[in-house]
Amino acid sequence: MAMSKFLLAFLVTVFLFISMIQAHKTVINDNGIGRDLLETKIDCGKECSRRCQLSSRQKMCLRACGTCCARCQCVPPGTSGNEDVCPCYANMTTHGGRKKCP
Template sequence: MAISKVSIASFLLCLLLLNLAEAADQTERTRLDANLTSGKIDCDAACTARCQLASRQRLCHRACGTCCARCDCVPPGTSGNRDVCPCYATMTTHGGRLKCP
C-alpha cells in the first residue's frame, strides 16, 4: 500500500511539473506574439540596411529613421520596393518631395 501512495504522489508531482512547464511555454509564446503583432521593428537595423549604398548615409539614416518611427515599416533592399510599405512611400517633405529614402 505504501508503494502505491508513493507512486501516486510521484505521478501527481510529474503532472504538476508538466503543467507548470506548459504554462511557462505558453507565457513565452504569448509575449513573443505580442512583440510580433505590435508592429515594432528594429528601425536602426532596417535603416542601416536601407541606406548602406547611399552617398549621404547620415542624411539617409536620419530620414529613414523618422519614416520608420512613424510607419513601423521600411521597404526591403537599398532602394525601390515602396509598394511594400505605403505609409513610407507616400510621406513627403514640406516642399512636396518624397521624404523617405
C-alpha cells in the same frame, strides 16, 4: 428550449465578435502579406542601416529613414525601390512636396 436557443445565439455572437477582432488587428498590404498590428516594433536602426548602406549621404539617409520608420513601423526591403510593400513610407513627403523617405 428557450434557454438553448439563447445560448446558441450568444455563442454565435461571441464567435462573430472574436472574428471581427482578429480581422481588425491584421493589415494586408498590397502584396497580400498579412502583418499583425499587435506585433513587436521593428528595429529601425538595423532596418535603416540596411536601407541606407549604399547611399552617398548616409547620415541624411539614416535620419530620414529613421523618422519614416518610427512613424510607419515599416521599411521597404532592399536599398531602394520596393515602396509598394510599405505605402506609408512611400507616401510621406517633405514640406516642399518631395519624397521624404529614402
